[in-house]
Amino acid sequence: MKTPNFTKSEGVARRGFLKGSAAVLGGLAAPALISRSALASSGELNVMMWSDYLPESFVTAFESSTGIKLNFTGIGSNDEIINKLKATGGEGFDIVSPTVNRNLLWAELGLLQPFDMSKIAIDKVNPAMALGEKHWNFEGKGTFWVPHIWGTEGVAWRTDQFTPAGEFPSYYDIWDDANAGKTMGRGHSMMLGLGLGMERLGLMEPGSMWAAYTTPEKMTEVWDVVLAHALEKKGNIKLIWNDSDTQKNGLLNEGVIVGQTWDGPPIALKNEGEPVMYRAPIEGAMAWVDGMAMRRGRPILTKLMPLSMPVITRNGRARRSKPTATTRRFWARMLLGARSTPKTLPMPIRARLWRI
Numbered sequence: 001m002k003t004p005n006f007t008k009s010e011g012v013a014r015r016g017f018l019k020g021s022a023a024v025l026g027g028l029a030a031p032a033l034i035s036r037s038a039l040a041s042s043g044e045l046n047v048m049m050w051s052d053y054l055p056e057s058f059v060t061a062f063e064s065s066t067g068i069k070l071n072f073t074g075i076g077s078n079d080e081i082i083n084k085l086k087a088t089g090g091e092g093f094d095i096v097s098p099t100v101n102r103n104l105l106w107a108e109l110g111l112l113q114p115f116d117m118s119k120i121a122i123d124k125v126n127p128a129m130a131l132g133e134k135h136w137n138f139e140g141k142g143t144f145w146v147p148h149i150w151g152t153e154g155v156a157w158r159t160d161q162f163t164p165a166g167e168f169p170s171y172y173d174i175w176d177d178a179n180a181g182k183t184m185g186r187g188h189s190m191m192l193g194l195g196l197g198m199e200r201l202g203l204m205e206p207g208s209m210w211a212a213y214t215t216p217e218k219m220t221e222v223w224d225v226v227l228a229h230a231l232e233k234k235g236n237i238k239l240i241w242n243d244s245d246t247q248k249n250g251l252l253n254e255g256v257i258v259g260q261t262w263d264g265p266p267i268a269l270k271n272e273g274e275p276v277m278y279r280a281p282i283e284g285a286m287a288w289v290d291g292m293a294m295r296r297g298r299p300i301l302t303k304l305m306p307l308s309m310p311v312i313t314r315n316g317r318a319r320r321s322k323p324t325a326t327t328r329r330f331w332a333r334m335l336l337g338a339r340s341t342p343k344t345l346p347m348p349i350r351a352r353l354w355r356i
Contacts, residue, residue: 037221038186043068044069044070045068045070046071046095047094048074049072049097050074050290051074052078053076053290077242078099078102081096081098082098082102082109084105085295089111090111090175090295090296090297094295095292097291097293098292099288099292100136100289105196107138107139112138113144113294114141114142115294128156131289132144135179136293144293144294145291146292146293147289148292149172149290150287151262151263151264152262152286152287153263153287154185154279154281155171155174155280156265156276158257159276160275161257161275168279168282169282170196170197170281171260171281172197172200172201173281174194174258174259174316175194175236176236176237179236182255182256182258183238183239183258184239184246184256184259184260185240186239186240186242186259186260189260190225191230192209193225193260195209195212195222196209196283198226199283200282200283203229204226208222208225244264244265247261248269249268304339
């Protein structure tokens with residue numbers, strides 16, 4: 001059996017809480033979805049993904065079943081994916097893992113090739129996550145992106161230095177004068193969080209952030225209010241992050257007591273015994289969807305099926321997986337504690353996931 005070639009760059013533990021589930025699900029799809037003949041001419045597949053998406057158990061199963069050597073490079077941000085491919089003109093990597101909302105950047109680069117969707121069981125994917133045809137069909141040439149995995153952005157805090165005002169934290173905690181100089185967030189999504197927090201406090205009409213997406217005029221009207229408040233409170237923000245390492249360092253070494261973060265970094269810290277907690281806030285979590293895309297220039301890749309397509313299914317259950325817990329029960333446990341069940345998921349989590 002071959003030893004997988006892992007190249008891990010700094011900041012690759014973006015979504016550590018997925019590691020356990022990925023380890024369970026990782027070995028399910030590769031043997032069934034890739035034939036030995038598909039990549040026999042090259043013998044290797046070069047993958048650039050967020051580190052927790054390809055656990056070693058998956059790599060081992062893949063290589064033993066296909067005879068193809070899997071070279072894995074871990075990354076810590078979407079910008080890193082693009083910068084690496086731009087630097088090489090697309091050479092060096094076969095599969096990359098962009099987030100769904102980066103489609104316009106990739107359309108301009110021209111570094112990808114479309115999937116043969118006749119070989120992909122996209123009907124088994126939750127329609128809310130199957131966004132490739134709508135957002136990644138560049139110039140009508142086909143679907144250049146398929147969904148792989150999803151998660152959330154919410155609120156993380158130091159349990160030894162901060163306590164939410166109620167059962168759940170709020171996005172507005174990041175902007176609150178009470179936490180001035182001790183908070184962090186990501187430039188664009190923390191502005192959305194601010195707007196949602198303002199709605200809850202009565203500083204904006206309920207539903208304003210949703211309404212902003214109805215017309216350009218409404219967008220300007222709503223976001224002008226959010227921007228004005230952000231300028232007033234910007235001095236309360238200590239740190240703007242762009243990758244997982246920045247989030248971890250903020251919570252551990254930079255004096256941040258509460259921040260709007262991805263789910264993975266704070267949960268990874270919690271699992272390591274650090275006094276850190278992560279939850280979906282009272283306003284509702286934001287959802288991200290990461291997928292897979294193929295670089296152009298390797299025709300043989302068109303025969304490649306996605307590595308883990310069964311991860312997201314219509315009923316939330318991974319096909320052929322051994323665990324009986326549904327995805328919603330998994331999320332309840334991760335976000336609310338081990339005693340939670342799907343029925344105890346609060347409305348913000350069940351009904352107000354914002355896609356970012």
